[in-house]
Amino acid sequence: MRELSCASGPLFMNPDSEAARAFFRQKKRALTNKLLSVREAVTRFVKDGDYIASGGFGSNRIATAILHEILRQKKRNLGFAGHTTTHDFQIVAAGNMHGERLIARLDLAYVLGLEARGLSPHSRRVVESGEVEICEWTNFAMACRFRAAAAGIPFIPSYTMLGTDTFRYSAAREIECPFSHRKLVAMPALYPDVGIIHVHEADCYGNCRIRGNTVADLDIARASKRVIVSVEHLVSNDEIRSRPESTLIPAFCVDAVCEVPFGSYPGNMPGEYFSDEEHLRLWLEVEKDEAEFSKFLKKYIFDVPDFEGYLRLCGGMNRIRELRALELLVPQAE
């Protein structure tokens, strides 16, 4: 197949499917109890220098507890898949401060904006600082890259990004179709070291169910070498086996299962609780001043032992009840 043009951005991860097959050959398949605390899961499965992919869609169904723990454990020099990552990116970008560097490499499709809520001042400082190596992509490009890896092939062709600077600053390549002779963009497979995903239900082995949109999570779970799942409701294996068609991620992809009720907070969890817009506004506000933001992080993340401590500071179950009423459209009491 003829290669027409090559973009100038850095390719952070090896797209070769043979290398990945060798890894997946030795990945454990057995059904074993994978329940771990968030602290233990992050200690065991996230190493300095790893490349991380965060599931969900920015402020929806994100694995907040695991992201906090990565920040709390001061992991360093990570690569990060920025396919519409908004609040999740805000959390990891907080590790780039006072000369410390949590994020070193960034595949960027959409970061630092929180959609309609505005831009994150700190994420913007981090991305503008030059201390993070950046490669440009689009959301579909990133989804194709996870899909290629999940399918065990080195790239997927697409018609997106052609003719634009987004392509020029990506690490994709233009190719000619061997059948139609049309130009296409080859999206290189992306095999993250660690995939981090929050799901509605899972058993202790890691068989997972998600309600609502799945974004790129089913492919991230299959493409990642190691997968840490946090789960809203732990269910029995019998429950999983009663409706096998509902299993969207199989246990053999998953390395750790962390039971974290309300684990997407302050993000939205479909059918469970709506996003906490006040708390998200507070993050955006305190980020304006680096000293204020440091104090905020100390209080909410570094000085609490775990996600439950954070949740208590944010209003605990009373706040969750309010967000649940919002999510379930409960009418105001008479």
Added chain:
Amino acid sequence: MADYNAMELMICAAARLLEDGSTAAVGTGAPVAAAVLAQKTHAPNLLIVFEAGGVAPLMPSMPISVGDSRSFYRALMATSMNDIMETCQRGMMDYTFLSGAQIDPYGNLNSTVIGDYRKPKARLPGSGGANDLASLCWRILVVMLHQRRRYVEKLDFLTSPGYLSGPGAREAAGLPAGSGPYRVISDLAVMSFNDDTKRMQVESVHPGVTLAQVQENTGFEILAAPGLKQTEPPEKEELRILREEIDPYRYIIGR
């Protein structure tokens, strides 16, 4: 004085462009308001799609994120980013709405950086799904306030493709034939693209706006389309639906 504001006019003008029975990939804010208004008026069978996976929701209120639970509330389907983008790539998405920090005469958009890429004055969020939708949907609608610094001859960074460098350039780059920018809706006018030059031209000026005002606020030469019209102002019923049913808390129309 008109009894509507610029945002209400833009949403109504955008809504009228959407045909009944078509598909539209929308974002939060004005695009979703326009799509729902179209559904509640002339286009009850408009199929609204969100890039994160929501297909044809019956939204109880405006979503805050294109991936939040409102975007697939009582929907026909909640699916994946890949499924939605592949639907666009397959040729089944008629309309999409985009915006950006800058637009050029050919409808190309910048949402990546202001200034030099390596030493930006300001870094913006990036393409997200914008480049994908601009590449793969049939008709691209842009909703963008009219300011000289936004309507520029040359973009700082070409994030999402319009007609690229002019006639034939999209196809030469390999983008799907017959797709591209269709209308730009600003607070001053509705713009289309000239069939021969693929440059932006003024299709209709909003009530009380002159062609000279549009030119003053555009950083490149912009001509009038043959038979320049005046944009039809919003009708009472459109405004009622928009204010009472779609955006009662004025999140969008209050901006």
